[in-house]
Amino acid sequence: MQRIFNLACGSFYALGAYAGVSAVGWYVGAGGPPALFIVPLVLAGLAVGAVGFVVERGLLRFVYDRDETFQLLMTFAIVLVMEDAIRMTWGTAPRSTAGLYLAYGQIRVLGATAPVYNLIVILASLAIALAIGWLLTRTAFGRIIRATADNRDMAEALGIDMRRVYAKVFTLGTMLGTLGGALVIPATAAMSEMGIELIVEAFAVVVIGGLGSMRGAFVGALAVGILRAIAISVYPELEMLLIYLIVIAVLVVRPRGLFGAAEA
Amino acid sequence: MTSIPRSRRQFLKLLGAGAGAAAAARLDGPPVSAQATGPVKIGVLTIRAGVAAPVGAAGLRGTEWWAERTNKAGGILGRQIQLVVEEESNPKDTVERYRKLILQDQVEAVLGGISTGVTLALGPVAEDLGTPWLSWDGTTQKGVEETMPNPKWAFKSVDNEVEAIVAGILTPKYFKGIKTVAGIGNDYSYGHDCWESYQAVLKRYIPDVKFVLELFPKLGVTDFTSHIAAIQQSKADLLMCSFWSGDATIIMKQAAAVGLFKTMKGVFTTAGGVHDSLKKEFTPEGLLLGYNTMYFDDPKASPLLKQFVREYKAKYNEYPPYECDHAFFNAESYKVAVEKAAGSSKKWPEKAQVVKALEGLEIESLSGKRSWREDHVQMCNFYQGITTHKNAYDFVTINPIETISTKQAMKPAGTKLFDWIAGWKV
Numbered sequence: 001m002q003r004i005f006n007l008a009c010g011s012f013y014a015l016g017a018y019a020g021v022s023a024v025g026w027y028v029g030a031g032g033p034p035a036l037f038i039v040p041l042v043l044a045g046l047a048v049g050a051v052g053f054v055v056e057r058g059l060l061r062f063v064y065d066r067d068e069t070f071q072l073l074m075t076f077a078i079v080l081v082m083e084d085a086i087r088m089t090w091g092t093a094p095r096s097t098a099g100l101y102l103a104y105g106q107i108r109v110l111g112a113t114a115p116v117y118n119l120i121v122i123l124a125s126l127a128i129a130l131a132i133g134w135l136l137t138r139t140a141f142g143r144i145i146r147a148t149a150d151n152r153d154m155a156e157a158l159g160i161d162m163r164r165v166y167a168k169v170f171t172l173g174t175m176l177g178t179l180g181g182a183l184v185i186p187a188t189a190a191m192s193e194m195g196i197e198l199i200v201e202a203f204a205v206v207v208i209g210g211l212g213s214m215r216g217a218f219v220g221a222l223a224v225g226i227l228r229a230i231a232i233s234v235y236p237e238l239e240m241l242l243i244y245l246i247v248i249a250v251l252v253v254r255p256r257g258l259f260g261a262a263e264a
Numbered sequence: 265m266t267s268i269p270r271s272r273r274q275f276l277k278l279l280g281a282g283a284g285a286a287a288a289a290r291l292d293g294p295p296v297s298a299q300a301t302g303p304v305k306i307g308v309l310t311i312r313a314g315v316a317a318p319v320g321a322a323g324l325r326g327t328e329w330w331a332e333r334t335n336k337a338g339g340i341l342g343r344q345i346q347l348v349v350e351e352e353s354n355p356k357d358t359v360e361r362y363r364k365l366i367l368q369d370q371v372e373a374v375l376g377g378i379s380t381g382v383t384l385a386l387g388p389v390a391e392d393l394g395t396p397w398l399s400w401d402g403t404t405q406k407g408v409e410e411t412m413p414n415p416k417w418a419f420k421s422v423d424n425e426v427e428a429i430v431a432g433i434l435t436p437k438y439f440k441g442i443k444t445v446a447g448i449g450n451d452y453s454y455g456h457d458c459w460e461s462y463q464a465v466l467k468r469y470i471p472d473v474k475f476v477l478e479l480f481p482k483l484g485v486t487d488f489t490s491h492i493a494a495i496q497q498s499k500a501d502l503l504m505c506s507f508w509s510g511d512a513t514i515i516m517k518q519a520a521a522v523g524l525f526k527t528m529k530g531v532f533t534t535a536g537g538v539h540d541s542l543k544k545e546f547t548p549e550g551l552l553l554g555y556n557t558m559y560f561d562d563p564k565a566s567p568l569l570k571q572f573v574r575e576y577k578a579k580y581n582e583y584p585p586y587e588c589d590h591a592f593f594n595a596e597s598y599k600v601a602v603e604k605a606a607g608s609s610k611k612w613p614e615k616a617q618v619v620k621a622l623e624g625l626e627i628e629s630l631s632g633k634r635s636w637r638e639d640h641v642q643m644c645n646f647y648q649g650i651t652t653h654k655n656a657y658d659f660v661t662i663n664p665i666e667t668i669s670t671k672q673a674m675k676p677a678g679t680k681l682f683d684w685i686a687g688w689k690v
Contacts, residue, residue, distance in 0.1 A: 087313065087317075092312065092313065092317030092318055092320075092321060093317070093318040093321070093510075094318070094509070094510025094513065094514075094538070094541070096510075096513060096514075096517070096541060098543045098545060098546075098658075099517075099543050099544075099545020099546050101517055101521060101546070102520065102521060102545060102546060106521065106522070106523065112493075112496075112522070113521075113522045113523045114521075114522065115521035115522070117521075118489075118521070184486075184487075187487075187489075187517065187518060187521070188486040188487060188514045188517070188518070189486065189510045189513050189514050189517075189541075191315065191484065191486065191510050192313070192314075192317075193314055193315070193484055194484075194486055197484055197485070197486065228490060229489075229490035229493065232479065232490040232491055232493070232494045233490065233493060233494045233497060236477075236478070236479050236480070236491075236494065239481070240482070
């Protein structure tokens with residue numbers, strides 16, 4: 001909506017991951033029951049999303065009307081600054097939530113064993129996707145967002161305060177990133193460069209799905225995830241290559257992506 | 265009074281960085297005699313960012329512990345040690361910082377170097393600048409073959425693939441009846457070299473073993489769910505994994521989540537580098553786990569190692585990994601070589617005398633006796649063993665502990681790795 005290509009989304013994800021590790025660490029240290037660790041995890045993920053407000057008001061608003069190159073440079077600078085800030089705060093060693101990943105046990109589905117936590121994350125992702133869908137299509141705020149995305153000048157002419165909308169939308173987006181980072185952390189470990197790793201994949205997702213499309217992002221993410229998994233099982237050498245081949249194919253055949261809006 | 269010619273010489277060296285024959289001839293002259301009073305500056309190169317940053321931190325901590333201890337005991341030949349720390353990053357920038365250490369900071373020696381991608385580039389520069397360089401963990405190998413068989417100034421780490429070879433030797437001893445093996449390693453030289461060396465060794469012991477799957481995710485990946493699914497699908501008897509950073513912890517956790525090691529044996533050649541993150545909750549007993557060249561919990565540990573582990577834990581609230589030992593050995597061997605070269609004169613020796621004294625030198629390091637082979641490669645012991653939960657920690661340790669020397673598991677100077685393995689009597 002803001003027509004900003006935000007490289008810093010990966011950094012927000014990393015920030016959420018580290019905040020999640022710390023919150024869970026304090027929680028366990030304070031004697032909280034392990035089964036409820038997801039509560040401090042989610043709260044921490046949401047809380048650090050507030051950094052989005054600071055970034056939007058403090059930095060991004062100055063580059064909205066600038067060339068895209070400025071926006072890329074600005075958000076890349078944020079990536080570098082946040083990576084170092086994370087390193088200064090949490091150190092360089094990977095951080096993890098020890099064995100809490102298995103706190104909810106495992107289940108067997110169709111002969112395969114899966115940790116219940118993974119199912120919780122999948123359900124949480126679906127719930128978030130539905131909530132966003134509801135927000136965009138069924139609420140007044142959602143209509144304003146869509147109107148602004150379609151035609152910023154017209155929306156502004158109709159009396160919508162762009163500053164507030166931008167700040168809210170960007171903070172909300174940041175919260176989704178930080179929450180995602182927090183939710184993923186029990187299954188993995190937080191590393192300061194995890195943000196940059198994510199950007200590359202996120203880029204493939206939005207190219208395949210289509211820039212600026214929620215549905216596209218959803219389908220693109222599923223496609224990238226599933227294709228990578230299949231590639232690893234069938235022909236591991238293709239794992240990364242396959243994604244980029246598809247990105248190239250999409251760029252050549254359908255540059256706006258699967259669900260992207262046609263150029264005006 | 266030596267300051268003017270020194271800086272002129274340095275200026276010429278800088279000019280000659282791209283190196284003409286004339287400059288090379290000038291550099292062949294004897295090194296300028298060292299300033300023999302005041303503190304002795306020693307350069308340290310260490311990784312501070314990225315996945316290898318914890319390794320760099322451990323190396324630096326080991327060096328700092330050594331410097332503090334040595335300074336308390338009177339320094340080297342009465343001179344206090346002053347460490348000048350620079351960052352190891354990519355080869356180009358690290359070479360520049362290496363030059364800075366020698367030409368601007370005028371260090372007597374440089375310690376450190378972790379990534380072979382970097383140290384491969386540092387080797388020739390070290391030879392050119394004529395100052396002893398002792399590498400913690402980096403070699404001058406291209407793949408598994410040596411590129412600098414006869415260095416004068418460069419002292420290199422153990423060959424990269426040794427821990428995979430040690431694991432290959434121990435696999436048939438602990439896991440009888442293995443017929444199929446899957447492998448996973450990082451997609452760069454170390455991962456591929458370890459896998460190839462492990463296969464070559466295992467084939468010698470189990471000629472009909474089949475290698476059914478190889479996976480090389482890139483360094484820094486944090487989700488191995490799909491890789492683990494592929495490993496499960498391969499139905500291999502054993503998984504060999506050469507991960508050494510946070511990814512070792514992650515794959516262990518994600519493997520536990522699907523019960524991978526309930527049906528499969530596991531060999532983690534290098535995961536001892538992150539040993540205290542391998543929590544009991546998700547790291548099973550019965551895996552073969554490698555600790556590289558130092559095992560912090562060795563019941564036969566020397567008083568030196570016990571003291572180090574105690575003080576390291578008190579200071580950093582962690583148990584030290586192997587890189588501390590590489591670093592301590594480098595520093596301590598340099599000190600002993602300086603003292604040996606000085607002899608009874610107690611005068612600070614020329615750099616060339618120090619490197620001569622280093623050749624073949626054996627000293628007491630944290631992990632026990634370690635030495636420099638005549639061709640400037642580290643000789644030491646490797647520690648691997650079977651994971652156990654029977655300890656006082658919240659992470660796994662090993663019991664029994666196997667100790668295998670580089671005399672057995674590292675290719676001798678001047679040999680080709682795979683020819684050497686093919687020639688083993690097993």
